[in-house]
Amino acid sequence: MSETPANRAERLRTELNRHNYLYYVKATPEISDREFDARLKELADLEKAHPELVTPDSPTQRVGSELLGEFATHPHRLPMLSMDNTYSEADLREFDARVKKLLEGRSYRYVVELKIDGTAISLWYEDGRFVRGLTRGDGKVGEDITANLRTVRQIPLAIPVAGSARNPQPATRNQSVPPVLEVRGECYFSRRQFGRINEEREAAGLALFANPRNAAAGSLKQLDPKEVAKRNLGAFIYALGHTEGYAPAEHQQVMRDLAAWGFHVEPHWEVCADIDAVWAYAEKWAEKRKGLDYDTDGLVVKVDSLAQREALGTTAKIPRWAIAYKYQPEQAETKLLAVEVQVGMTGVLSPVGKVEPVHLSGTTVRSVTLHNQDEIDRKDIRIGDVVVLEKAGEIIPQVVRVVTGKRSGREQKFRLPEECPVCKSPARRAEGEVAVRCTNSGCPARLRARLLHFSGRAQMDIEGLGPALVDGLLEAKLIGDVADLYAIKLEQIAGLERQGQKSAENAVAAIAKSKGAGLARLLAGLGIPGVGTAAAEALAGHFGDLDRLMAASAEQIEEVEDMGPVTSAAAAEYFRNAANREVLEKLRRAGVDFRHHGAARQEHPGFAGKTFVVTGTLQKYKRNEIEALIKSLGGKVSGSVSKKTDFVVAGEEAGSKLEKARSLGVKVLSEGDFEALRGGETA
Ligand code: IVH
Numbered sequence: 001m002s003e004t005p006a007n008r009a010e011r012l013r014t015e016l017n018r019h020n021y022l023y024y025v026k027a028t029p030e031i032s033d034r035e036f037d038a039r040l041k042e043l044a045d046l047e048k049a050h051p052e053l054v055t056p057d058s059p060t061q062r063v064g065s066e067l068l069g070e071f072a073t074h075p076h077r078l079p080m081l082s083m084d085n086t087y088s089e090a091d092l093r094e095f096d097a098r099v100k101k102l103l104e105g106r107s108y109r110y111v112v113e114l115k116i117d118g119t120a121i122s123l124w125y126e127d128g129r130f131v132r133g134l135t136r137g138d139g140k141v142g143e144d145i146t147a148n149l150r151t152v153r154q155i156p157l158a159i160p161v162a163g164s165a166r167n168p169q170p171a172t173r174n175q176s177v178p179p180v181l182e183v184r185g186e187c188y189f190s191r192r193q194f195g196r197i198n199e200e201r202e203a204a205g206l207a208l209f210a211n212p213r214n215a216a217a218g219s220l221k222q223l224d225p226k227e228v229a230k231r232n233l234g235a236f237i238y239a240l241g242h243t244e245g246y247a248p249a250e251h252q253q254v255m256r257d258l259a260a261w262g263f264h265v266e267p268h269w270e271v272c273a274d275i276d277a278v279w280a281y282a283e284k285w286a287e288k289r290k291g292l293d294y295d296t297d298g299l300v301v302k303v304d305s306l307a308q309r310e311a312l313g314t315t316a317k318i319p320r321w322a323i324a325y326k327y328q329p330e331q332a333e334t335k336l337l338a339v340e341v342q343v344g345m346t347g348v349l350s351p352v353g354k355v356e357p358v359h360l361s362g363t364t365v366r367s368v369t370l371h372n373q374d375e376i377d378r379k380d381i382r383i384g385d386v387v388v389l390e391k392a393g394e395i396i397p398q399v400v401r402v403v404t405g406k407r408s409g410r411e412q413k414f415r416l417p418e419e420c421p422v423c424k425s426p427a428r429r430a431e432g433e434v435a436v437r438c439t440n441s442g443c444p445a446r447l448r449a450r451l452l453h454f455s456g457r458a459q460m461d462i463e464g465l466g467p468a469l470v471d472g473l474l475e476a477k478l479i480g481d482v483a484d485l486y487a488i489k490l491e492q493i494a495g496l497e498r499q500g501q502k503s504a505e506n507a508v509a510a511i512a513k514s515k516g517a518g519l520a521r522l523l524a525g526l527g528i529p530g531v532g533t534a535a536a537e538a539l540a541g542h543f544g545d546l547d548r549l550m551a552a553s554a555e556q557i558e559e560v561e562d563m564g565p566v567t568s569a570a571a572a573e574y575f576r577n578a579a580n581r582e583v584l585e586k587l588r589r590a591g592v593d594f595r596h597h598g599a600a601r602q603e604h605p606g607f608a609g610k611t612f613v614v615t616g617t618l619q620k621y622k623r624n625e626i627e628a629l630i631k632s633l634g635g636k637v638s639g640s641v642s643k644k645t646d647f648v649v650a651g652e653e654a655g656s657k658l659e660k661a662r663s664l665g666v667k668v669l670s671e672g673d674f675e676a677l678r679g680g681e682t683a
């Protein structure tokens with residue numbers, strides 16, 4: 001008997017939810033992306049033909065098309081408490097002494113977890129279906145961000161209901177899902193996604209997020225779920241809220257059940273027999289945590305027995321049975337010598353602090369981002385100040401505070417200029433934006449930034465076309481737009497000051513070679529607001545060649561997976577603009593390839609089909625650059641090391657991923673080995 005549409009839809013939903021779980025939670029996919037997409041499309045087609053078959057837990061419903069007006073509020077059934085923070089071993093032991101006293105000599109255990117640096121969420125399930133997601137709000141009332149949380153692939157839309165055969169999780173499980181289940185956890189950005197999103201914001205001239213936590217909180221407050229979907233947020237679940245029909249005795253049981261039901265649970269939690277074991281855990285993870293792909297700012301110590309928690313109770317705001325121990329982030333003090341104003345591709349004026357060189361978390365820091373005028377004012381940062389630096393997401397150095405006690409009185413306040421430092425046109429701050437922009441679209445600083453971006457490794461990858469050569473070309477008035485690069489003659493470069501014949505030859509060859517980079521890299525290189533490497537790849541894959549994309553409306557662009565309305569409109573506008581079209585026509589005449597080649601084009605035998613994990617700080621590449629390079633050579637990039645990983649590329653300060661690679665016998669490449677592999681030698 002052939003399947004009815006209803007049965008088929010049901011089966012596809014279950015299968016897709018399971019594969020979603022295997023991919024996003026377990027990181028052990030069983031089918032290819034292509035197969036997944038084919039089944040998703042089949043389900044979407046079925047639902048289109050039979051709209052009555054759409055269910056809220058259908059994987060097609062992760063991104064609804066509705067724009068939210070504003071967020072409704074919803075009370076928390078149980079208050080969402082906060083926690084006491086401690087910073088020392090002594091404080092931790094004091095907490096333990098209080099617990100011991102209150103429990104009057106009864107024995108107790110702790111569960112210790114890594115503290116995820118994200119933003120707290122509450123998820124409500126009825127009969128195993130996700131029905132509501134809230135922010136913490138003020139702890140009593142949260143904001144309803146259900147539509148946004150649906151887009152988070154690590155959040156299951158459906159978990160198996162009691163006694164159901166529709167279990168997405170093949171592992172054994174002894175606890176059925178309660179009919180009413182509220183879980184709590186943390187929405188977060190992986191370091192990789194955080195880097196990517198800031199890269200895209202930079203391209204769009206938007207203020208950068210200072211750290212993954214702000215980025216996660218900010219993203220969940222977006223009114224457009226499609227924009228949220230683009231950001232690839234993650235979610236770890238670590239606690240119960242209100243439940244009915246579930247009475248576990250211990251938190252360790254809760255953690256196991258949560259994982260068995262398909263929630264994403266941070267795997268490094270441990271049961272500790274006493275506070276000494278807790279402290280040993282804290283010491284073990286002080287360094288190790290730096291190798292994780294997400295930010296952890298400490299640990300959370302929780303009494304294991306739920307009955308004992310009940311007995312210990314809570315104060316007005318915080319439970320007596322839990323405490324957060326925070327690691328002191330590595331910091332360095334240095335002096336702010338000057339503030340330079342850089343003008344970006346879209347004319348945004350960015351204040352960059354020049355500091356006395358100082359060593360911090362593995363690198364020497366010479367300049368720090370000061371974000372924007374609001375941030376400078378908020379922290380009251382003045383030139384000449386002694387400042388404390390920290391790395392956001394272990395990557396971007398920034399000022400956390402000023403040591404005001406060390407002021408001499410000669411420090412100077414800083415204000416972004418009211419005119420562009422390069423072209424002297426007025427600089428303005430648009431309504432509702434933090435960024436101040438140069439109003440001259442022909443500003444030479446924009447052109448300089450555009451050229452450098454165009455030639456970057458993750459874009460057209462033109463080796464040798466760095467700041468020195470770009471400045472030389474601009475001074476000699478040899479280029480007015482990116483397309484002019486392709487008309488430059490060898491003699492013109494060789495004739496510039498400080499350019500030798502050999503380097504000129506290399507530059508000309510690199511420029512010529514970039515004509516074949518393909519549509520994805522070209523799109524990433526154009527500097528279309530919001531279109532970074534990921535969006536560029538999606539657009540190239542969807543449209544196949546530039547002419548089709550140029551002819552598309554904003555609505556048609558929005559049909560591309562993960563393209564939100566803002567970026568889609570910006571892209572459509574970019575291609576409607578006459579000046580941009582002229583540059584593109586020049587690129588075409590110069591022979592730049594407008595077609596998409598897919599991943600296979602530049603396939604490199606050392607990379608094709610191989611899975612890479614990149615960890616630690618590299619000298620030559622930014623994280624997104626090396627990842628784009630690996631993909632362009634036919635390799636795959638993953639965030640975590642497993643037996644299926646072929647290579648781990650380890651830079652400075654590589655942590656637990658490197659350890660894991662060694663323990664699994666996965667081949668580890670230094671940056672030099674990587675270059676050698678790329679160059680064709682076998683590693
Ligand atoms: S348990 C009563 N476990 O840290 C507290 N919280 O500083 C229940 N957090 O509001 C929370 N990782 O947003 C718990 N493994 C973890 C956590 C965690 C991060 C956050 C959470 C909480 C904040 C307190």
